[in-house]
Amino acid sequence: MKKKILLVISILFGLMFINSGMNKFFNYMPMPKEMPENMLKIMAAFMEIGWLLPLVAVAEIIGGILFITNKFRALGAIVIFPVMTGIVLTHIFNVPSGLPLALVLLAINLWVIIENREKYLPMIK
Numbered sequence: 001m002k003k004k005i006l007l008v009i010s011i012l013f014g015l016m017f018i019n020s021g022m023n024k025f026f027n028y029m030p031m032p033k034e035m036p037e038n039m040l041k042i043m044a045a046f047m048e049i050g051w052l053l054p055l056v057a058v059a060e061i062i063g064g065i066l067f068i069t070n071k072f073r074a075l076g077a078i079v080i081f082p083v084m085t086g087i088v089l090t091h092i093f094n095v096p097s098g099l100p101l102a103l104v105l106l107a108i109n110l111w112v113i114i115e116n117r118e119k120y121l122p123m124i125k
Contacts, residue, residue, distance in 0.1 A: 006115065007070070013108050014068035017080060021060030024053050039094050059083055067112070074116035077109055084109050 023029045035043075046053050060083055066076025088106050091099040113120075 006112070009108055010070075010073055010112065011068050013105065014064040014066075014076065016105075017060045017064035017067065017083075019064075021057040021064065024057035024060070036095060039090075042090070042094060056083060056086075073112055074119040077112040077116065078120075080109055081113070 059079055063076045063079035063083065066072040066079060069076070084102075084106050088099075088102045091097075091102040
């Protein structure tokens with residue numbers, strides 16, 4: 001039962017990151033109308049740094065695809081972890097209204113990392 005729940009959550013989590021990465025390239029989801037001013041400044045800074053958003057988008061798409069597959073889920077969790085850290089920190093310091101969802105996504109990512117901890121052990125030995 002635990003494996004089935006993890007599979008469903010992994011598919012939804014991966015699709016969410018694939019969608020987010022694709023949106024950075026194609027801009028098909030509208031921005032919220034009432035975005036805080038400091039968040040608008042942050043987004044303008046990201047746009048000014050021309051390579052940053054495409055890099056994050058590629059990490060989200062590749063990480064999401066890897067996260068969906070059972071064989072490479074551990075790698076996908078590690079690829080997505082830095083992006084997830086940035087998301088959580090952004091919500092802590094700039095947009096606290098999105099923090100509950102960010103923490104749920106972080107918990108899912110950490111759950112997958114903990115479930116696959118034996119795959120990471122050779123890297124630290």
